[in-house]
Amino acid sequence: MAWTGKILRVNLSDGVITSEALNREWAGQYLGQRGLGSKYLIEEIDPNCDALGADNKMIMATGPLTGTMASTGGRYSVITKSPLTGCIACSNSGGFMGNELKNAGWDMVIIEGKSPEPVYLYIENDKAELLPADEIWGTSVWHADEWLHKRHQDSLLRVSAVGRSAEQGCLYSAIINDLHRAAGRSGVGTVMASKNLKAVAVRGTLGVGNLKDPKRFMQAVGEAKKVLADNAVTGQGLPAYGTQVLMNVINELGALPTRNTRDVQFEGANDISGEAMHEPRASDGKPNLTRNAGCFGCTIACGRISTIDKGHFSVAHKPEYWGNSGGLEYEAAWALGADTGVDDLDALTDANFICNEDGVDPISLGATIAAVMELTKLGVLTAEQTGGVAFEFGSAEALTQAAEWVARGEGFGRELAMGSRRLCEKYGHPELSMTVKSQEFPAYDPRGIQGMGLTYATSNRGACHLRSYTVASEVLGIPEKTDPLTTDGKPALVKAFQDATAAVDSAGLCVFATFAWTMEDIAPQIDAACEGDWTVDKLLTVGERIWNMERDFNLRAGIGGDQDSLPQRLLKEAAKTGPAKGLVAGLDKMLPEYYELRGWSADGVPSEATLGRLGLA
Amino acid sequence: MEIELKLFATLGRHLPAAARRNAVHIDIPADSTAYDVIDANGIDREEAFMVVRNGVFRPPEQRAREPLREGDVLAIWPPVAGG
Numbered sequence: 001m002a003w004t005g006k007i008l009r010v011n012l013s014d015g016v017i018t019s020e021a022l023n024r025e026w027a028g029q030y031l032g033q034r035g036l037g038s039k040y041l042i043e044e045i046d047p048n049c050d051a052l053g054a055d056n057k058m059i060m061a062t063g064p065l066t067g068t069m070a071s072t073g074g075r076y077s078v079i080t081k082s083p084l085t086g087c088i089a090c091s092n093s094g095g096f097m098g099n100e101l102k103n104a105g106w107d108m109v110i111i112e113g114k115s116p117e118p119v120y121l122y123i124e125n126d127k128a129e130l131l132p133a134d135e136i137w138g139t140s141v142w143h144a145d146e147w148l149h150k151r152h153q154d155s156l157l158r159v160s161a162v163g164r165s166a167e168q169g170c171l172y173s174a175i176i177n178d179l180h181r182a183a184g185r186s187g188v189g190t191v192m193a194s195k196n197l198k199a200v201a202v203r204g205t206l207g208v209g210n211l212k213d214p215k216r217f218m219q220a221v222g223e224a225k226k227v228l229a230d231n232a233v234t235g236q237g238l239p240a241y242g243t244q245v246l247m248n249v250i251n252e253l254g255a256l257p258t259r260n261t262r263d264v265q266f267e268g269a270n271d272i273s274g275e276a277m278h279e280p281r282a283s284d285g286k287p288n289l290t291r292n293a294g295c296f297g298c299t300i301a302c303g304r305i306s307t308i309d310k311g312h313f314s315v316a317h318k319p320e321y322w323g324n325s326g327g328l329e330y331e332a333a334w335a336l337g338a339d340t341g342v343d344d345l346d347a348l349t350d351a352n353f354i355c356n357e358d359g360v361d362p363i364s365l366g367a368t369i370a371a372v373m374e375l376t377k378l379g380v381l382t383a384e385q386t387g388g389v390a391f392e393f394g395s396a397e398a399l400t401q402a403a404e405w406v407a408r409g410e411g412f413g414r415e416l417a418m419g420s421r422r423l424c425e426k427y428g429h430p431e432l433s434m435t436v437k438s439q440e441f442p443a444y445d446p447r448g449i450q451g452m453g454l455t456y457a458t459s460n461r462g463a464c465h466l467r468s469y470t471v472a473s474e475v476l477g478i479p480e481k482t483d484p485l486t487t488d489g490k491p492a493l494v495k496a497f498q499d500a501t502a503a504v505d506s507a508g509l510c511v512f513a514t515f516a517w518t519m520e521d522i523a524p525q526i527d528a529a530c531e532g533d534w535t536v537d538k539l540l541t542v543g544e545r546i547w548n549m550e551r552d553f554n555l556r557a558g559i560g561g562d563q564d565s566l567p568q569r570l571l572k573e574a575a576k577t578g579p580a581k582g583l584v585a586g587l588d589k590m591l592p593e594y595y596e597l598r599g600w601s602a603d604g605v606p607s608e609a610t611l612g613r614l615g616l617a
Numbered sequence: 618m619e620i621e622l623k624l625f626a627t628l629g630r631h632l633p634a635a636a637r638r639n640a641v642h643i644d645i646p647a648d649s650t651a652y653d654v655i656d657a658n659g660i661d662r663e664e665a666f667m668v669v670r671n672g673v674f675r676p677p678e679q680r681a682r683e684p685l686r687e688g689d690v691l692a693i694w695p696p697v698a699g700g
Contacts, residue, residue, distance in 0.1 A: 231696075232666065232695065232696030233696045233697065233698045234698075236627075236695070236696065237626065237695060237696045237697040237698060238697075238698060238699075240626065240627060241626050241627075241697060242699070243698075243699030243700055244699065245625070245626050245694070245697040245698075245699055246697070246698075246699035246700075248623075248625050248639065248692075248694075249625070249667070249694060249697065249699075252623070252669050252672055252690075252692045253669065253672050253673075253674075254672050270638040270639060271638075274626070275625060275626065275629060275639055302699075330699045330700070331700075465700060466700065469700055471700070472698065475674075476667070476697070476698050477667070477674075478698065481674065481676065484674075511700070512698075512700060515698040578672045579671070579672035579673045
């Protein structure tokens with residue numbers, strides 16, 4: 001139970017929409033959301049299909065706890081083959097869309113084919129139809145969102161939409177829901193736009209019930225909420241400072257990738273930090289941060305809602321940017337700030353708002369701009385080649401201009417929209433691309449946090465911190481402190497985080513809850529809601545099964561162990577300052593042990609015994 | 618001897634008005650420990666969740682007995698996380 005038991009299948013090519021029963025056997029093996037959505041995708045598409053062709057599919061999947069009373073139970077994921085990486089993509093978003101889909105009665109929506117004309121999908125409980133989107137094609141997410149609310153005369157309509165960047169083929173376009181929540185990584189928005197699907201608008205009023213043991217569920221949920229409230233991190237730290245509190249933490253530890261990872265500490269870190277967002281600015285005495293915000297059902301509320309100084313150069317001509325929007329979160333602040341060397345908080349906020357408005361992954365955007373800045377520093381690129389703008393490290397003007405270009409698919413923005421791997425290859429310097437499997441890595445330098453090197457190298461969706469956030473252990477001491485500068489014990493740590501995270505991502509819950517919750521807090525909630533016996537051991541096995549299934553997809557797509565690597569800079573150039581001074585990322589010391597722990601061959605292929613043990617043979 | 622004390626997030630309220638960028642240079646008695654500095658600045662030891670000396674995390678037992686040295690940077694956070 002907890003699942004609605006229904007899938008909405010939308011064929012954009014012929015416009016046929018059908019309802020079908022959820023495969024209960026798979027639900028018992030893959031739980032929901034990331035795991036179950038990936039199972040469906042993998043069963044239905046050729047791993048070697050063109051990610052931007054009609055043969056690729058895109059699945060919007062909720063978890064069994066999405067839309068329930070469980071804290072943080074508002075998540076949904078978009079699963080598809082990524083045009084950026086060629087790997088399986090699964091991008092997770094909060095806000096209110098997941099809850100709305102579930103309340104409309106759907107566990108997931110499978111979108112296939114390609115519409116001959118721009119359309120949007122309108123779902124109102126059992127009713128689903130494709131409607132013309134000509135009037136909003138070529139407009140931003142914010143414009144489309146407003147138009148859809150007016151068109152349907154429904155202020156409670158929930159909208160997931162793509163912006164102009166996706167329509168123009170930017171390979172790291174996001175799907176934005178609720179104006180500023182994003183299924184952000186791996187170009188899932190690009191896939192959606194390639195299908196001529198502008199938006200999915202949902203209204204659900206059916207409620208979410210169908211729980212296995214409602215009384216026990218409410219008890220388990222209540223106890224788990226108390227754990228979040230009593231925990232200093234989830235009860236106080238995250239609501240007050242959000243993820244952005246990490247800027248100074250990671251900088252002090254010498255693990256803040258700076259200026260395209262040339263350095264590991266940024267002298268301007270404090271100016272773009274969570275603390276700086278609280279500081280009153282000179283012009284109007286107001287801080288950048290307006291308030292915190294929570295997604296559906298969340299009792300943490302780590303989100304940031306901010307404003308830009310109206311007098312700042314970036315918004316002087318954009319009154320539509322004088323109001324509130326989401327961010328900065330830590331990853332965006334790092335990519336748009338430290339990685340580009342820009343210490344102008346308002347410029348970063350503007351670039352982040354642009355990413356919100358037109359659906360751009362700020363991590364990939366910032367890291368690609370950083371690569372262009374290094375190419376400029378080396379004299380490979382000149383201002384003449386980059387739209388007349390000098391891409392010098394630290395240039396807030398270049399940052400905000402680049403963001404606008406990419407958002408609209410204009411000028412040099414079309415080259416930035418390729419992502420750093422393709423762009424750096426084009427200009428003869430692939431070594432300057434800070435990517436794994438073509439995806440830009442996030443805000444932790446593996447020379448200073450060694451476990452993150454293995455995390456990036458082995459992530460099934462290309463470099464990513466959310467596949468195994470060992471920062472929790474290596475920096476924050478959750479669940480126990482480990483030394484960030486050593487590789488010892490990290491293969492087992494990474495595997496444990498990967499498997500547990502895959503299970504959490506499949507439940508409808510937010511991974512940030514695990515700063516306080518252990519699997520012992522999560523399992524009783526799932527077990528009380530879902531048919532079957534959901535123990536901690538079973539959840540970890542489900543997580544391991546999902547990990548191996550994703551890996552198998554990538555192998556069949558031609559992405560194997562030879563790509564479980566890191567940029568040469570991290571492997572060859574030692575950190576210059578801080579505690580990690582003199583260290584490189586010790587991937588070679590970790591990868592063989594990791595493969596062995598996984599039950600994979602020396603070249604990273606799951607053995608028959610491993611696949612058999614997990615029911616994947 | 619002089620050290621640089623950095624107090625972040627909600628601990629910033631313990632900084633003097635002269636502090637800039639969450640940091641202040643302070644004079645402390647020789648052989649002071651991290652806990653000596655924490656206590657002297659009115660910070661609850663339990664609230665000093667993450668104590669980092671020259672970029673390296675110091676566990677509670679070392680905060681109590683490890684003497685600081687001239688020029689050290691002592692950075693302290695309450696319970697925080699992110700991602």
